[in-house]
Amino acid sequence: MKLNLESLDNRSKWENAGFRLPEYKIEDVRNKTFVDPNWIHFGAGNIFRAFLSNIQQNILNQKKAEKGIIAVGSDSIESIYQAHDNLSVLVTLKVDGGFDKTVIGSITESIVLDIHRRKSWDRLKEIFINPGLQMSSFTITEKGYNLKDSKGDYLADVIEDFENGYDKPVSFMGQITALLYERFNHGGHPIAMVSMDNVVNNGSRLHETVLTYANFWEKHGLVDSGFIDYLNNPKAVSFPWTMIDKITPRPDNSVRDMLKKVGFEDVEDIITARGSFVSPFVNAEESEYLVIEDVFPNGRPNLEDGGVIFTDRDTVNKVEKMKVCTCLNPLHTALAIYGCLLGYNRIYQTMEDPILKRLVEGIGYEEGLPVVVNPGIIDPKEFIDEVIKIRFPNPFIPDQPQRIATDTSQKLGIRYGETIKAYASRDDLDVNDLTLIPLVIAGWLRYLMSVDDKGNRMELSPDPLLEELLVNFQGISLGDEGPFHKELEPILSNKDIFGVDLYKLGLGERIESYFIELIKGPGSVRETLQSHLY
DSSP: OOSSHHHHTOHHHHHHTTEEOOSSOHHHHHHHHHHSOOEEEEOOSHHIIIIIHHHHHHHHHTTSOSOOEEEEESTHHHHHTGGGTTOEEEEEEOTTSOEEEEEEOOEEEEEEOOTTSHHHHHHHHHHHTOTTOOEEEEOOOGGGGOOBOTTSOBOHHHHHHHHHOTTSOOSHHHHHHHHHHHHHHTTOOOEEEEEOSSOTTHHHHHHHHHHHHHHHHHHTTSSOTTHHHHHHOTTTEEOOOEEEEOOOOOOOHHHHHHHHHTTOOOOOOEEOTTSOEEOSEEEEESOOEEEEEOOOBTBOOOGGGGTOEEEOHHHHHHHHHIIIIIISHHHHHHHHHHHHHTTOOSHHHHTTSHHHHHHHHIIIIIIIGGGOOOOSSSOHHHHHHHIIIIITTOTTOOOOHHHHTTTHHHHHIIIIIHHHHHHHHOTTOOGGGOOHHHHHHHHHHHHTTTBOTTSOBOOOOOOTTHHHHHGGGTTOOTTOOOOOHHHHHHHHTOHHHHSSOTTTTTOHHHHHHHHHHHTSSTTHHHHHHHHHHO
8 A cells, every 4th residue: 555645546445454544535625725725834744744634634524624734844845745645644552552543634735845946935925825824833843943043143044034035035934934924915914823832932932033034124124114013913913822742753663564564555764854754654642732822813723623722821821831841841851861871762661760760750740840830721740640650651652762852952941941940030949959950951961972871872863052062072071070160161051052041040060060970980870860869
């Protein structure tokens, strides 16, 4: 069985192999969406295919929608989407070891975001000026919103876009802002710009990023006055806040083998330009949450029929911070860092290690929960319970510490910096009582030495700051005694990484001391964790 429309004509063959197929006419949905699109999505990676496109698939199956989603991404769009007629396969990995196999047909069109591809760019402009477009959503990871490097200087492609204006942008967000300007110039129709990334106050972050370009362009006469007013008017352009949660690991060989056994042929990975792995199939856990602020000036798709929760901004903010800053993401990052150092290649294996299990329990229940406000719609403690007792230990989720460790420098400010700031701002809490979060940060520094706890060389996961960070560790070897203030101070004082200067809060020196313990020699990582956890 090949993943294309022609192969799907033989429905019985797919169904006999255990696949659930679209229960609607794909061609009809694609035709209606092409003419009058209402949802376009940027960042067509695994979480989009495993979660968002499946939400729309379920709504289409219920006959409660007539349109699908237009997906926009990088060059991998051609090999993963277009080469397979924009179809995808979702494998849901159940706690009992079972698999659900679904062919997703809700993606009606896929486009490479590249202004130099004139046909693609013209199509994107055509979509964005359509009055019926209700929502442009994003899953582009935390770093997709960064316009500056770690030194606070604008990136080269951002500067180029500032100077050239909206007519020929090359940066990702420059192109998004240019598309919004096209909509402004063609009637100023309303639209919701919906970030679904694990970024604190993600809607505002997207808004600020877009305004950075727009303000520069307007100041230098490169766009018409009024564009800023358009972007700042929530009745014209809204930037809802959201919280999304679903674990979508790198395509796993066990899943690949299972698909091959039932006759599915298109199972091979490709490696993207940023070093991630993608495949015509995506595997994911069952658990999923999506909470969205209900601010859509042009109406919205009926995603509540697919299980999405719509609520007010305050509630979204509480849910988002609960998950990103306390109940899941910080625990994931801790397991990733120390899992790599201790030689594990599966997240569930880290949870079988009593020391690492104790580490994440302490970060979640003891250091995190005191600064969490219960959002009401999801209980924080019950959320952590599910994460620690069910989700992370699930041996059928083939997630890797190495995958979670990707782009760690972009995540630390959100996953730990917010909790540190909360402790520092409250009279009833003392930032100096934090032990485990500083220990994770020290573990990240130890990880950057590229040496595991046995003393063997260790490959680091991709990170946009990796090259400049590694310079600080060139003179440090396992067994050195320190002090290492000169080497570590540029990192630990960097507000762009942590959101705070850790020295000003009294944590920098503590992290330095933990680092010294962690590098004493082979086995020091486990010994250090043992000494501070028990």
